[in-house]
Amino acid sequence: MKLSTKGEYGLRAIIDIAENSKNGEYVSISDISTRQKISDRYLEKIIAKLKKSGLVKSSRGVNGGYILGKDPKCINMFDILSVLEDNIDVTECMDIHVFEKCNNHYTCKARKLWVKINEAVENVLKNTTLLDMIKQEIKKGEEIE
Amino acid sequence: MKLSTKGEYGLRAIIDIAENSKNGEYVSISDISTRQKISDRYLEKIIAKLKKSGLVKSSRGVNGGYILGKDPKCINMFDILSVLEDNIDVTECMDIHVFEKCNNHYTCKARKLWVKINEAVENVLKNTTLLDMIKQEIKKGEEIE
DNA sequence: CTATTTCATACTGATTTAGTAGGAATTATA
């Protein structure tokens, strides 16, 4: 039940972009990779997916890099992770294309749980925006730290 | 973000046991494997985990097999899946033992999402009992099928 | 022109997954 590093690194990367292109500056892979301590070659490949989906836009050449493709409050976690992860469902049999795999799709009791888990996860993902992730939460009593 | 077959098969197996040992009869691996269409050798290994954790009890020899170790309403999905899956958290860094892995555990913005997902999944798992899974739901309008 | 950057494609070692295999121990029943 684990996310791949693509999902993990990719989310960290887009958060990094959101935080570091505040003045319209492009954020380069090398910057992200040093800040996030992730292999730059690997990051390239991961960010390519974000690019392809339109979640980020790019500029080549000197001072190039990436910026968000949309307003951070219009990007939610489901958008991001479904691009990064090959599939986001808990089991194969949740995928309509492989529904024959199960011995008895329609009566299978286990299926009820997969549905519930999927719903719960999707609910979190769709209701959490990129803005939610980057905004500072001011909580009382935390000044001490 | 996918469950392993251990989790999938294991849950189907314990549901099968719950449904087929109604009169105190032990349910054998070969019965489960033919009903569920899962390799019996593989099932052996999976059910061994359930046995070890006390979720099922076994009897060797002729007419042997497995029965539930507890009342199905006292077994929840978290109990079952945490025994079957090596880890149930969405990312490594949710594991306290590997918290150094993250570049900055305390300020990492991505972490907020991992926490939310984990909470949502745990909530479903802990609030769904084995009894919930096996009981027939009578819904109006389904007699037609 | 040159340095810097993304973009595209192919390759690879390590790890994990999903099983298999062989046989010992236990038990009901005839």
Added chain:
DNA sequence: TATAATTCCTACTAAATCAGTATGAAATAG
């Protein structure tokens, strides 16, 4: 007591996936 049915225990393995490398072309600012 012999036998068949069952769990139990440990080791092995082929295939797939993961995580990352490698190479170099294309674009662009200065």
